[in-house]
Amino acid sequence: MGPKILHVEDDLDIQEIAKLSLETLGGFEVRQCISGQQALDEVIGFGPDLFLLDVMMPEMSGDTLYAQLKLMPELEGIPAIFMTARAQTKDIIELKELGALDVILKPFDAMELPEQIKSILATVGK
Amino acid sequence: MGKFETTWIRKKLSFIITLVCLPLVGPAIAFIMYNTTDITSIKPIIITATTVTIVFIFIFLLNIYGHSKVNYIIKDETAVQTEALNDHSLVTRTDCNSDIIYVNDKFLDTTGYTKEELIGQSSSVYWADREDALLHEVRTTLSSGKKWFGEVRLKTKSGRIIHAHTTYVPHMDGNGNLIGSIAIRTDITKNKVATGDKNTRRALHILRDEIYMFEAGTLRYTYLNQAAVERCGWDESTYLQKTIFERDIEIDEIGEDGVHNIKAFYERARPLINGEVEEVTHELIVDGQHNEVKMQLVRPEVGQPYFMTIVRDISERRAFDKTKDDFISTVSHELRTPVTSIKGALGLILSGSFGELNDKTQGMLDIAYRNSDRLSLIINDILDLEKIAAGRMEFNLESVDMGELIEEAIVDNAPYSKKYNVSVASVGLTENIMCYCDKDRVFQVMSNLLSNAAKFSRKGGEVIVTLEENEDTICVSVEDFGVGIPNEAKATIFDRFTQADSSDRRAKGGTGLGLSIAKTLIGKQRGKIDFTSKLGKGTKFFIELPKPDDTISDQSIAVADIAAE
Structure with missing residues (x-):
């Protein structure tokens, strides 16, 4: 199996498509969580190499979740990529300023998603 | 009847009597001499007649002197009246074609024209634009032999507008034809502007927006409305002594060192001074409230140019903008999420990840995928247009x-x-x-x-x-x-x-x-x-x-x- 991705997404259909894409086409190992809280509960046990975080989620948004993940010393240095349907430039700039490697816009292309993630990871040598 | 007129008539009367009586004295003496043989008996008469003649001559000379003095007084009064008229009024005379034949110095001083530039020209040369209807009314009234009174707007040589109370008096010939007219005007521009300013300020005073007016040269306040006075915490009677830099909010300009500075202010005002723009605008946040600050340079017809700054609370507008932004974000999220699923699912099937498809299935899924792609484009385009329309596209x-x-x-x-x-x-x-x-x-x-x-x-x-x-x-x-x-x-x-x-x-x-x-x-x-x-x-x-x-x-x-x- 390839690198481990913690995918946090509240929409079950998108979860399924992303899982198929990332596992079948990309060869990643994927753990999916439906909420920020679930991600916080499971992240240590899973030990991911990358966070793939939806931004607009009820209860806890992707950026809030990332801020909390960054506070956990055992997760230090793990990169994050946001996925968002909010395509305004200022939203994207704000997300990058939080420390994200990149932002993937929805609707994403399921067939190109694994390659997209690999090329983003390549920019930081992962 | 005035004292002057009574004196004049009395003197005139004695002058006429003298003129009538004097020629009668000589013939009367001759007549008496002719009918009297004893020359000694007429001696007292001759002496009396001579004395009377001398008296009459003296009275006559006195009358001539008196008459010339009265004339002088009359002439003097007319000159004084003319001088007063010329000092007070803008006077022109025109011929029957409304061509100018006379202008007084006051008119020339006020309008900036020279006599040579006006004499022989049509009087319409100094009428303000868009006064054609009034000009026609004046000419029609004068042609009918009537006077015209009213307010007109004149244009100076430099284009400035003058408001004048005017009396037009027609000059008619014996047949009742107009052969010219005289116009006597009083310049009321200052009063008019002052009244206009007063009314405007009365309206400005109760506005919710803050209005600050200050002289362009000294940057000293000339007017603050109620809202502005309240914002500054000043007394209405004291702001006239203050300049814009005595205000503790950065409405006009703030320097790098945190204090207002004159150079920075003029830097902001330069496009106004150069006439490049009508107004300059910036946004200011005071106590968390969004304010829009607009500054204009007003060049009045009368008086010195001044700056006017209008500060408007736009917090509500900003809140509305935010709601709109949130709406666009939500709509884009809600629409793109299902499209992501549809497009993703179809793409994965079409990629052959779940096995080979027969041609018909492949064809149908191609159509579905192509249209999901199109739907995605439409959503992006509509959201783009929405952002552009809302002025929120970055x-x-x-x-x-x-x-x-x-x-x-x-x-x-x-x-x-x-x-x-x-x-x-x-x-x-x-x-x-x-x-x-x-x-x-x-x-x-x-x-x-x-x-x-x-x-x-x-x-x-x-x-x-x-x-x-x-x-x-x-x-x-x-x-x-x-x-x-x-x-x-x-x-x-x-x-x-x-x-x-x-x-x-x-x-x-x-x-x-x-x-x-x-x-x-x-x-x-x-x-x-x-x-x-x-x-x-x-x-x-x-x-x-x-x-x-x-x-x-x-x-x-x-x-x-x-x-x-």
Whole structure:
């Protein structure tokens, strides 16, 4: 199996498509969580190499979740990529300023998603 | 009857009596001498007659003196009256054709004309514009032999407007024909402006917006309305002694060291002083409240120029903008999420990840996938239009290497060109042809033009992209040799949901919004987009964008949009 991705997404259909894409086409190992809280509960046990975080989620948004993940010393240095349907430039700039490697816009292309993630990871040598 | 008139009549009467009596004295003496033989007996009579004659001559001389003195007084009174009239009034006389035959010095001083410039000219030369109806009324009244009273507006040589209370008196000949007229005017401009100012200020005083007026030269306040006085915490009677720098909020300008400074203020005011703009605007946040600050330079007809600053609380507008932004974000999220699922699911099936598909299934799924793609484009386009309409689209203007941008757009569009079997050639894509624009937005427009050119080319056709550099602008053209645009469709080609042929939308794909968005995006970057087309021969679209200019700072047009609202 390839690198481990913690995918946090509240929409079950998108979860399924992303899982198929990332596992079948990309060869990643994927753990999916439906909420920020679930991600916080499971992240240590899973030990991911990358966070793939939806931004607009009820209860806890992707950026809030990332801020909390960054506070956990055992997760230090793990990169994050946001996925968002909010395509305004200022939203994207704000997300990058939080420390994200990149932002993937929805609707994403399921067939190109694994390659997209690999090329983003390549920019930081992962 | 006045004292002067009584004296004059009495003296006139004695003068007439003297004139009548004097010639009678001589003949009377001669007559008496003729009828009297004893010369000694008439001696007393001669003496008496001589004495009477001398007295009469004396009275006569006295009368002449008195008469000349009265005349002098009369002349003196007339001169005084004329002088008073000339000092007070603007007087002109015109002939029957309304040509000027006399102007007094006061008129010349006030209007700035010289006598030579006016004499012989039509009186309409000093009437203000748009006073034709009044001029006609005056002339009609005078022609009928009547006087005309009223207010008129005159124009000085420099174009300044003068308000004058005017009396026109006609001059008629014996047959009742108008042979000229005299106009006597009182300049009431100052009073009129003062009254106007008073009324305006009464209205301004109760406005919720804060109004600050201050002299352009001294920057000393001349007027603050109630809201402004309250904001500054001053007394209405004391603000007249203060300058704009004595205010503790940064309405006009604040220096780098945190204090207001005069240089920075004039830097902001320069476009107003140079007459380049009507107003300058900036946004100011005080105690968490958004305020819009507008400054204008007022050059009144009378008096010194002054600045007027209007501070408006736009918190509600900003809150509304935020709601709108949130709405756009929510809509885009809600629409894109299901499209992501549909497109993703179809894409994975079509990729063969779950096994081979038979031709019919493949065909149907192709249609579904293509349309999910189209739906996704429509959502993006509609959201773009919504953002543009709301003035919330952001433009990050910067110096962009146009050749590089076009090359990237051609590469990005390669799948489209391949799909329609079209080759793309480029001309003039040299390095360092710089353009001042938002790279992403121009890229979006180029993609639109390139995909259109591919879609509407014939199979195996060619698309030529040309980059040219002008003095202040760069020009990019995208030319195809395809079907062309029919004449009847040319006028609406940049309208929404318009394509040359409505069946094109289905046949060629696309939303019918692309060119409308392209035009708006280019326009927002101070550029132009246009085209030439010949049916059956092809179409050439041009984009013109400004070159980088040192005087334009790298600011977001979205900010300018907010200011312009």
